[in-house]
Amino acid sequence: MNTLLSIETRNAVLRKMAVLLETERVAIIKINKADLEAYDGDDISMYDRLKVDDSKVDDMIASVTHLASQKDPVGIERFSFKHENGMQVYNKTASFGTVLIIYESRPDVTVEAAGIAFKSGNKILLKGGKESLKSNLKIVDLWHQALKENNASTDWVEYLQFNRKETQAFLENPTQKVDLIVPRGGEKLISFVKQHATCPVIISGRGNNFLYVHKEADQQMALDIIINAKTAKISACNALDKVLIDKNLPNKDAFIKGLVLKLKEFKVEIFGDDAISKYDGVKAIESDDIWYQEFLDYKIAMAEIDSNEVAIAMINKYSGGHSSSIITSNYDVAKVFMENVDTAAAYHNVSTRFTDGGQLGLGGELAISTDKLHQRGPIGLEHLVTNKWYVHGNGQIR
16 A cells, blocks of 8 residues: 655655656657557547647646645645534545546646646556557656655556456456546547446546527627637537527627638538528538537537527537536626536636636646536546545543
8 A cells, every 4th residue: 555645755756747748858749759640540639639749748847847836635624623522523635545547649648637636645547548658658657757766656656558348347347446537538438437437437528518699799709709619729628519699689690690701711610500501601400419419620500599598408408517608798697697507617708718727727637527526627636635534532432
């Protein structure tokens, strides 16, 4: 069993990781090129996530540096109570123990998610996708170097080189203790983990995010936000997939034409309901199933609707429970929307692209949870803990 590392050691390992990522920058990018060249899939979002360039390495360095500067999330007192019999009761945060992160294509997860779990006092098991194996093994080597230089066991970060069959066997009957599993990837990966895991799983990552253009929207703002949320990073789970337009929007015709034109500039394929498919360049929606789909691609679906209530109902029926946004100058309407949409993050006059631990002030995130238990939305350092009761006495019996 690994005894909890002191916060000083955990921080020293993270700081050393930042140094090693800088000194090994060229080697990491070179090794990643081999992974990219070997990738034979045509999934553009997968390729985008797989690629490591200078800015990705910068982000990795920033992530571990920031983590090293944050206070210890373990051992924080959440509640205290003095019993009438003299017992002193405390409830404090505690580490989970061992966290297994299963992910696809993203070598940066090997640094950022592992870093959060490590700082929270956990042993890390990493199971990355075969497409990023070389990149991941190189980064795990750096973790081991950082641990050794700080007299910590390399067991704290372990990479599982399992194929699908071996992964399934491990999930169903782990050969070592696993306290929490975090799948990072598409819906297939998440349902595979849910189906086979025998310990708690944090479900994260499915987007299918909606934006509602209310009749009192600033239309230029709406246009800018839709373009940003749809096109800035199509591989992100916080990207926009669906737009609902109020049928009472003033100059609605001009707004829709302008929006279609702008989306076409970015080569976005547009699907519309009966009202919107009559515009040039918009394909008719053939099945309501499209409203359930997360695209992760240059695609968008749009509909004309009657009211805030209809927007809320559609979002609650079809969305992935991740992020939703309303564009309106009416604060009361926005308040009703934000309180009633069943998503982890609700936005007013803001792009959905901000559902991200770094952007929401957490410094980074292990995952973006669409579950309601434990923690919802970005899971940062202070959320990757459980709790424990400490009771001090001098012989009390009940």
